[in-house]
Amino acid sequence: MSLDGLSLAPLIAELNQNLAGGRIEKIFQPEKLTLLFWIRQAGQTLRLLIAANPDNPRIHLTKTTGENPATPPSFCMLLRKHLEDGRIAKVEQHELDRMIRIPVDVRGERGRILTKYLLIELMGKHSNIIFVEQDLIIDAIKRVNSHMSQFRQVLPGLPYRVPPGQNRLNLLAVEPSHFVQVLLSTQKGSLLKAVISTGLGIGPVTAREIIWQAGLPLDIAVEEVTGQDRTSLASALSNIVNHLRSDCARPVVVTDNSQSLLAIAPFPLEHLSRQESRNFPTMSLAIEFASQLKGQTRPGPETQGLQKLVAAELAKSHRKSLILKQELADARQADTFLSHGNILMNFLAAVTNGAEEVLLPDLLRDPSGKTCVAISLDPDLTPVQNAQNYYAKYNKLKRAQETLAGQLAQCETELKYLESIQISLDWATTASDALEIRQELIAAGYIKEITRCRKTASTNSRPLSALTADGFTILVGKNNLQNDFVTFKQSRPDDIWFHTKDVPGSHVILRRQAEQASPAALNTAANLAAYFSKARSSTNIPVDYTERRYVKKPAGAKPGFVIYSHQHTLYITPDEQLIKAVLKQDR
Numbered sequence: 001m002s003l004d005g006l007s008l009a010p011l012i013a014e015l016n017q018n019l020a021g022g023r024i025e026k027i028f029q030p031e032k033l034t035l036l037f038w039i040r041q042a043g044q045t046l047r048l049l050i051a052a053n054p055d056n057p058r059i060h061l062t063k064t065t066g067e068n069p070a071t072p073p074s075f076c077m078l079l080r081k082h083l084e085d086g087r088i089a090k091v092e093q094h095e096l097d098r099m100i101r102i103p104v105d106v107r108g109e110r111g112r113i114l115t116k117y118l119l120i121e122l123m124g125k126h127s128n129i130i131f132v133e134q135d136l137i138i139d140a141i142k143r144v145n146s147h148m149s150q151f152r153q154v155l156p157g158l159p160y161r162v163p164p165g166q167n168r169l170n171l172l173a174v175e176p177s178h179f180v181q182v183l184l185s186t187q188k189g190s191l192l193k194a195v196i197s198t199g200l201g202i203g204p205v206t207a208r209e210i211i212w213q214a215g216l217p218l219d220i221a222v223e224e225v226t227g228q229d230r231t232s233l234a235s236a237l238s239n240i241v242n243h244l245r246s247d248c249a250r251p252v253v254v255t256d257n258s259q260s261l262l263a264i265a266p267f268p269l270e271h272l273s274r275q276e277s278r279n280f281p282t283m284s285l286a287i288e289f290a291s292q293l294k295g296q297t298r299p300g301p302e303t304q305g306l307q308k309l310v311a312a313e314l315a316k317s318h319r320k321s322l323i324l325k326q327e328l329a330d331a332r333q334a335d336t337f338l339s340h341g342n343i344l345m346n347f348l349a350a351v352t353n354g355a356e357e358v359l360l361p362d363l364l365r366d367p368s369g370k371t372c373v374a375i376s377l378d379p380d381l382t383p384v385q386n387a388q389n390y391y392a393k394y395n396k397l398k399r400a401q402e403t404l405a406g407q408l409a410q411c412e413t414e415l416k417y418l419e420s421i422q423i424s425l426d427w428a429t430t431a432s433d434a435l436e437i438r439q440e441l442i443a444a445g446y447i448k449e450i451t452r453c454r455k456t457a458s459t460n461s462r463p464l465s466a467l468t469a470d471g472f473t474i475l476v477g478k479n480n481l482q483n484d485f486v487t488f489k490q491s492r493p494d495d496i497w498f499h500t501k502d503v504p505g506s507h508v509i510l511r512r513q514a515e516q517a518s519p520a521a522l523n524t525a526a527n528l529a530a531y532f533s534k535a536r537s538s539t540n541i542p543v544d545y546t547e548r549r550y551v552k553k554p555a556g557a558k559p560g561f562v563i564y565s566h567q568h569t570l571y572i573t574p575d576e577q578l579i580k581a582v583l584k585q586d587r
Contacts, residue, residue, distance in 0.1 A: 003203075005095075005200065005203075009172065011266070012091055015059070023085065033053050088103070099123075101120075116138075128154060136158070137154060137160050143155055176238045184222060184230070189221060191211060191216070191222050195207040206240065208271050211271075214233045218271070251280040252268055253293070302435070310441075330397075340373075343361075343375065344386055359375075421441065423533065440480055470520055472511060475491070477508075477560075483506060486508075487562065492511070496509070496525065497546055499545075500530060503534050505534060508525050523570070543572050551563075
């Protein structure tokens with residue numbers, strides 16, 4: 001859920017206050033549509049994140065350092081060439097629209113100062129980051145040709161044109177009473193739609209808040225607005241305008257009970273007062289928090305593609321497992337065929353040639369001979385040949401049992417492995433995380449390797465690393481490759497290794513210090529192991545832990561697969577408050 005243009009105003013004021021005059025030190029492109037600027041300002045380095053993702057376009061200050069590809073994309077290289085060491089003149093918003101302009105002063109030939117522009121358009125699927133010099137497009141993070149849009153192309157060498165404007169009122173430039181007068185005289189039908197249509201940069205969330213603060217029903221029509229309602233609307237508009245001043249902004253993020261994002265705004269949202277609301281000191285912090293919420297529920301396109309592939313492979317393996325189990329159950333009838341052959345050989349004289357069935361005593365089950373068994377026969381075979389036919393079936397099924405048991409064990413191992421990949425994808429938060437899992441699937445043969453994949457292989461993502469309340473370091477693998485890394489590369493033999501019992505999940509390492517690990521540290525590490533597992537929503541989850549020296553990797557085993565001994569078990573119901581507090585320290 002992106003900000004509307006009106007709510008962007010205090011954010012732009014915040015950015016301008018912090019960044020104007022700052023020198024651009026470094027530029028990175030950690031993801032396809034995301035840029036990260038390191039800006040030196042007043043003795044400190046600030047980081048500005050700009051993203052043109054269709055589902056989450058944004059701009060804000062951030063603390064993240066980002067994970068960057070080994071080879072920077074061409075757009076990143078272009079910006080480095082032109083903008084690094086340049087100074088940001090200011091950060092400004094185009095009217096009240098979702099368009100931001102950042103002029104950057106750079107030193108050209110003979111020391112002459114040139115101004116180049118970074119233009120950010122935060123408009124859903126049309127979001128873009130465009131680099132412009134002297135009104136000409138140098139390049140864009142998303143090029144738009146005539147096949148993609150007949151109305152506006154964004155290509156190198158073309159003049160930059162502002163997206164078509166909207167003939168609406170700027171709430172910051174007109175009196176609230178005039179705004180209400182124009183609204184009521186030009187609009188009909190839903191008041192909510194009328195507010196959006198009249199005001200520049202007013203989105204649905206802000207429009208609902210205006211109507212709510214005016215004390216009016218959200219579904220009221222323009223024609224139902226009374227004289228007193230006009231005054232209430234003007235008062236509500238005035239209150240909203242006051243909050244848009246940077247020094248008066250009170251940023252909030254509103255979520256529902258399941259922590260799904262409902263709204264973000266620079267002012268309290270009274271019409272969502274029954275939902276959970278979090279206050280933030282700056283708009284940047286609010287936007288970053290909201291983006292993390294969206295990241296939890298909306299995986300990136302790289303992760304989504306891998307999730308579909310793994311789901312398909314899991315479904316295939318489940319079907320194969322069911323077939324093998326049925327075939328193995330059939331094969332376990334081998335002893336019945338052996339018994340039939342033995343009975344026939346014991347009572348050959350009692351079998352008539354050409355018979356289709358015979359009833360004979362089963363001496364193995366009942367030595368008295370009173371219990372008989374019906375045996376089907378092939379009338380074209382002699383009694384001895386029928387007995388030999390049963391022996392042949394027995395031998396065939398006995399061999400099949402061994403083969404099928406091995407195939408079923410292999411299939412069950414594959415199911416557990418794919419489930420571990422599925423868990424890893426649930427925790428993949430960056431493109432590097434997804435790429436690392438993709439490389440693992442290529443190595444395992446689930447994805448056909450192509451040249452492009454080898455070339456784009458970038459720096460691996462890193463495991464989670466945090467401190468317990470009493471100072472012990474904890475490492476958490478986010479995928480199978482990282483699980484092997486934290487267990488066999490980053491840990492020492494006397495460190496403590498954690499994993500959920502018989503359930504796919506992360507390898508967790510609690511690093512020992514000179515002293516023994518405290519019960520609180522053991523509990524924290526076990527909580528993380530339970531949380532980062534398939535059983536995270538359960539209670540009393542068994543978590544095994546042992547010294548790392550007792551964890552072994554069998555020769556030829558898939559990534560993440562280990563065997564262990566000398567374990568103890570804790571039963572954990574994940575404490576989300578404890579887990580969140582620890583994860584905030586991820587280093």
